[in-house]
Amino acid sequence: MRRNIMDLMLLLGDEAIAQGAMDAGLSGVYAYPGTPSTEITEYIQRSKQAKEKKVHSEWSVNEKTAMEEALGMSYAGKRAMVCMKHVGLNVAADAFVNSAITGANGGLLVVVADDPSMHSSQNEQDSRYYGKFAMIPVLEPSDQQEAYDMAYNGFELSEKYETPVLLRITTRLAHSRGAVYRKDLLEENILKLPENMTQYVLLPAIARIQYKKLIDKQQEINTSSEGSAYNYFFDAPDKQRGVIACGITINYLRELYDHGEAPYPVLKIGQYPAPVDKVKMMIGSCAEVLLLEEGYPFLEEMLNTPYMPQAKIKGRLSGDLPRTGELNPDLIAQALGMELSPTRAPSILVKGRPPSMCAGCTHIEVYNELNAALIQYGKGRVFSDIGCYTLGALPPYNAINSCVDMGASITMAKGAADAGLKPAVAVIGDSTFTHSGMTGLMDAIYENSPITIIISDNRTTAMTGGQTSLATGKLDEVCIGLGVGPDHVHTFEPSPKNRQEVINIIEKELAYEGLSVIIPVRECVQTAKKHKKQNIKKEVAS
Amino acid sequence: MKMDIILAGVGGQGILSVAAAIGYAAINEGLHIKQAEVHGMSQRGGVVQSHFRISDQPIYSELIPLGKADMILSLEPMEALRYLPYLGETGWLISNEKPMVNIVDYPDADALYTSIRQVENHVLLDTDKLARKVGTAKASNMALLGAASAHLPLKEKSLEKGIRQLFKAKGEKIMEMNINAFIAGRSLALEKDAV
Numbered sequence A: 001m002r003r004n005i006m007d008l009m010l011l012l013g014d015e016a017i018a019q020g021a022m023d024a025g026l027s028g029v030y031a032y033p034g035t036p037s038t039e040i041t042e043y044i045q046r047s048k049q050a051k052e053k054k055v056h057s058e059w060s061v062n063e064k065t066a067m068e069e070a071l072g073m074s075y076a077g078k079r080a081m082v083c084m085k086h087v088g089l090n091v092a093a094d095a096f097v098n099s100a101i102t103g104a105n106g107g108l109l110v111v112v113a114d115d116p117s118m119h120s121s122q123n124e125q126d127s128r129y130y131g132k133f134a135m136i137p138v139l140e141p142s143d144q145q146e147a148y149d150m151a152y153n154g155f156e157l158s159e160k161y162e163t164p165v166l167l168r169i170t171t172r173l174a175h176s177r178g179a180v181y182r183k184d185l186l187e188e189n190i191l192k193l194p195e196n197m198t199q200y201v202l203l204p205a206i207a208r209i210q211y212k213k214l215i216d217k218q219q220e221i222n223t224s225s226e227g228s229a230y231n232y233f234f235d236a237p238d239k240q241r242g243v244i245a246c247g248i249t250i251n252y253l254r255e256l257y258d259h260g261e262a263p264y265p266v267l268k269i270g271q272y273p274a275p276v277d278k279v280k281m282m283i284g285s286c287a288e289v290l291l292l293e294e295g296y297p298f299l300e301e302m303l304n305t306p307y308m309p310q311a312k313i314k315g316r317l318s319g320d321l322p323r324t325g326e327l328n329p330d331l332i333a334q335a336l337g338m339e340l341s342p343t344r345a346p347s348i349l350v351k352g353r354p355p356s357m358c359a360g361c362t363h364i365e366v367y368n369e370l371n372a373a374l375i376q377y378g379k380g381r382v383f384s385d386i387g388c389y390t391l392g393a394l395p396p397y398n399a400i401n402s403c404v405d406m407g408a409s410i411t412m413a414k415g416a417a418d419a420g421l422k423p424a425v426a427v428i429g430d431s432t433f434t435h436s437g438m439t440g441l442m443d444a445i446y447e448n449s450p451i452t453i454i455i456s457d458n459r460t461t462a463m464t465g466g467q468t469s470l471a472t473g474k475l476d477e478v479c480i481g482l483g484v485g486p487d488h489v490h491t492f493e494p495s496p497k498n499r500q501e502v503i504n505i506i507e508k509e510l511a512y513e514g515l516s517v518i519i520p521v522r523e524c525v526q527t528a529k530k531h532k533k534q535n536i537k538k539e540v541a542s
Numbered sequence B: 001m002k003m004d005i006i007l008a009g010v011g012g013q014g015i016l017s018v019a020a021a022i023g024y025a026a027i028n029e030g031l032h033i034k035q036a037e038v039h040g041m042s043q044r045g046g047v048v049q050s051h052f053r054i055s056d057q058p059i060y061s062e063l064i065p066l067g068k069a070d071m072i073l074s075l076e077p078m079e080a081l082r083y084l085p086y087l088g089e090t091g092w093l094i095s096n097e098k099p100m101v102n103i104v105d106y107p108d109a110d111a112l113y114t115s116i117r118q119v120e121n122h123v124l125l126d127t128d129k130l131a132r133k134v135g136t137a138k139a140s141n142m143a144l145l146g147a148a149s150a151h152l153p154l155k156e157k158s159l160e161k162g163i164r165q166l167f168k169a170k171g172e173k174i175m176e177m178n179i180n181a182f183i184a185g186r187s188l189a190l191e192k193d194a195v
């Protein structure tokens, strides 16, 4: 194919996926924000191409609803993509695993961004296990071009095997920019119901048939990996060693050699299940094999198990590479026994610059008030959640005692109250509340649990860059509608001016032997700045 | 030709715009680039950093190996030193001298300057002040790019064109202010070199 420089785009890995999906005739993207996956959906939301084609791109309330909405679009015959960060797949897991059993009608691409080194996450779980668990093809790009190509071809693969396809990326690829050449623009699929009208009805009798079908597809899925253009072999004369490089790690390896050519045989993997014949050939022909994988030692664990140890397999388990964290060219050079360049000593003057809440942030006001109201009870009773307000764990606030997974503040407070911790407090953000707080709230409503819930509403999903928050401004109605007693729902704008009044409200509700919800509402200072700018622009324009 | 640059700064300073301007310029000259960004917590005053690689040959790794960077370009003096182990023996350390103090244990600024001056090839200048002179301190990032431009493998004209591409959407006035900041940074750095 001739490539024209005019067709070249300079895209983040995330953006390349978005562009690839759109060019392949995407009809809808479904997602809940989460670093480092957010920019995929945001790119589509900004795209003129998507607007013209009316591609769905509104945010979903959480990853499970996103996954199900995408499955519904696939049911109707259209191509759908769902995007999330790795922990989002835990939330979507029920729908995800079962979507492999129902199968896909229109192409269904599940994009999951893992975060090795935990740049902005609470763990570094490896989504390839989920793909294996669900028994579906998994793609892992090594650069922006492959990210584009895999998104583009992923739908075809999904339609061919009638299963969802998992596209796994990591932070480094998601947030690096590189050149991308586009392919021909495809038309959207037409609305077309599945031929088998019962395959999505997972009653045990049908599910057994569907599950058998999924198992029967495995042979073909393996064959597809074996011949995949994303898995390729570079032969080389020195068989003292071979290297298997998954995803982005191939770049770090090639960096170490002139013209990117290693003296050892190299197997690059971009489609899983990893091609059995090719892997076997590497192990059979090389004296030892080094495995390069971002995330967990997923493939290494299959080749070198504690029950049948294989000394010739090297990687994260053997200690040749670190067990945790992201890889880089230096770590790989070390594992290969290469000499590193001399380096300058790190400066002892340099200090960390931990993120902190912005000056004027509404959460700061809320924590000052909550801390004051809690003085009489002592520390250790505030369960919190994930968002900018989690930074309240740091000094000088030291205001919260937990942050586990989205929504866990309310339910953990309830469990602690059930155990006798009174009062127990939950602090949760508006977006986190609609993501997974509402369901837990139902438990507390049903038992009128003696907990005080603070929904600190900054009118946005701030932590991930200010995306729409689906119920901001009407959280009191939502809570009352679900069944919280209206006398114990308080909404107000917190400020230094009404601080004493607010402390009094919190104190009163802490003393109350039942469920209360306190909703301080004030816009995030970052989005407020953005809105001000937009308003000035509008005024200038009108 | 190959040039590996570490771009450094603090959230909100606009270091990623410097990356974008260099990116446009390199693409305009038909070069290969790869750029890794660390986003994440940047909005909240955290560290922002980018590995930027330019070459006339294909580039493999998105990350620069330790001791291999040809330049550290920083909008903040402590951030400039954070990446010292990446800087190659003959590499350039180019930094704004205005500290961004948002932590309690921020080091003594003079000690930072002394450390920066220990790097043989360094440029240390107040790009905030330079930018303010031509209109707005917000263009400090483009003044810094100007200061670095003589040591980049890119033509002055392509960099200027890159800046125009970057700020096109923001209107003529903002675009010109940024171009002027770039020119001011470039002239001052050339003067300093001459001394």
Ligand SMILES: Cc1ncc(C[n+]2csc(CCOP(=O)(O)OP(=O)(O)O)c2C)c(N)n1
Residues within 6 Å of the ligand: A032, A033, A034, A035, A063, A085, A087, A088, A091, A386, A387, A388, A389, A406, A428, A429, A430, A431, A432, A433, A458, A460, A461, A462, A463, A464, A469
């Ligand atoms: C399951 C899951 N999905 C997404 C994320 C990413 N994430 C972390 S915090 C956050 C937003 C929180 O918004 P909100 O509750 O409104 O609090 P704010 O940051 O605005 O204070 C998101 C989307 C996550 N950590 N876990």
